[in-house]
Amino acid sequence: MSQAGRTNHVDPGVPDCTRLQGAGDERLVSIVVPCRNEREHIDAFLDSATAQQLPAGWRMEILVADGESDDGTGERIQARAALDARLVPVANPGRIVSTGLNACLARARGAVIVRMDVHTQFAPDYVAQCIAALQRTSADNVGGAWVARGEGAMGQAIAAAFQSRWVVGGALSRDVAYEGEADTVYLGCWPRQTFARVGGFDETLVRNQDDEHNLRLRLTGGRVWQSALIRSWYRPRDALGHLFRQQVQYGYWRPFVMKKHGQPGSVRQLVPAVFVAALVVTAMLAWAWPWPFVGLIAVYATYVLGVSGGAAWPSTAARAGGPASWGKIQRFVSLAPRVFLAVAAYHLGYGLGTWRGLFDLARGRRLSGALAKLTR
Incomplete structure (x- = not known):
């Protein structure tokens, strides 16, 4: 986990983390978890986190930052901490993930x-594999693929769209078999010196603070590594309205990251905004000259239908298994329409959010109220 040759560079826009410059307890891993209003999920998560199988000689502390929950989450964390000295409740008056x-x-x-998430299920050796990847690669941040497992009919459709390479622009972070350098990883695991060198998370960002941190890390010469051995399963939104609002927020905060660094984390993050702009321009032109643009609209529809089918079929095959069968076809027919709606929510929500973020930046960053708050 050597940091030789790296120059300390703490971004002036984020909290100073130079106190992490020291080596820390060499056999202690600190698990950091932000949460707010997670009363229904916090116990299951803490059960999973405390059951992690660590390498020989290692210990862990689990720091849970509660964002002033009003559903009893904070009280439940305190109760669990009274029974397990490894759990450390942390106040988070800022309420958002970055704070x-x-x-x-x-x-x-x-x-x-090591960062963990309340809505994610972790393999028993998750933390051990994170530590092994750091030792093996000497990277500044390591993590695994971002894999979704939905609940219910719509949740499964949203997860299928989430995993589609066409929906996410071929992002390596969705490829469970990939091993190598990446632009970002899910959640993350860092040697403490990484934060001393590049600073903490940008507290002006409600969303995309992890992508921004990885971009800042790479711009200062650091490396991000994705390991196929680091396994976890994320539970996505299970309703279209929740998904759409989430994607609007993700898209909204993207321009603020671009403004800060003069570039996006990846070109694929601009595609939804271009897609939305193309739809708007096409609709305006079709109002005056409808027939020349009927074919273009058909192309858009065919694209979304094709992406939806491509996302639905692998999910169907993974759950049904075996060769093509009538049952598998029935499942595909049932899943595909919901995937179509999920794909539309991903693209339109992110694209519309990006344009709204650009608009607010042009007005002098007068943040839109609902978009400046964290939602689940």
Whole structure:
């Protein structure tokens, strides 16, 4: 986990993390977890986190930053912490993910920092594989693929769209078999010196703070590594309205990251905004000259239908198994229409959010109220 040859560069827009410059406890891993209003899920998550199988000689502390929950989450964390000294409740008056992560970092004592998420199921050796990947690669951040497992009919459709390479622009972060350098990874695991060098998470960002941190890390000469051995399963939204609002927020905060660094984390992140702009221009032109643009509209529809079918079939095959069968075809026919709606929500939500973010930046960054708050 050597940092030789790296120059310290703490971004002036984020909290100073130079206190993490020391080696920390060499056999202690600090797990950092931001949350808010997770009463229904916090116990299952803590059961999973405390059951992690660590390498021989390693210990862990689990720092949970509660964003002033009003559903009893904070009280439940305190109750669990009274029974397990490894659990450390942390106050997060800022309420959002970035402030929660930084609050945990300020208390972290370990040589290794691992981020976890309440809505994610982790393999029993998740933390052990993170530590092994750091030792094997000497990277500045390591993580696994971002894999979704939906619940219910719509949740499964949203997960199928989430995993489609066509929906996410071929992002390596969705490829469970990929091993190598990447532009970002799901959640993350860092040697503590990474934060001393590049700083903590940008507290002006409600969303995309992880992508921005990885971009900042890479711009200062750091490496991000994705390992196929680091396994977890994310539970996505299970309703179209929730998904659409989430994607609007993700898209909204993208221009703020671009403004800060003068570039996006990846070109694929601009595609939804271009797609929405093309739809608007096509609709305006079709109003005056309808027939020449009927074919173009048909192309758009065919694209979305094709992407939806391509996303639905692998999910159907994975669940049904075996060669093509009538049952598999029935499942595909049932899943595909919902995937179509999910694909539309991903593209339109992210694209519309990006344009709204650009609009607010042009007005002098007067943040839209609902988009400046974290939603689940």
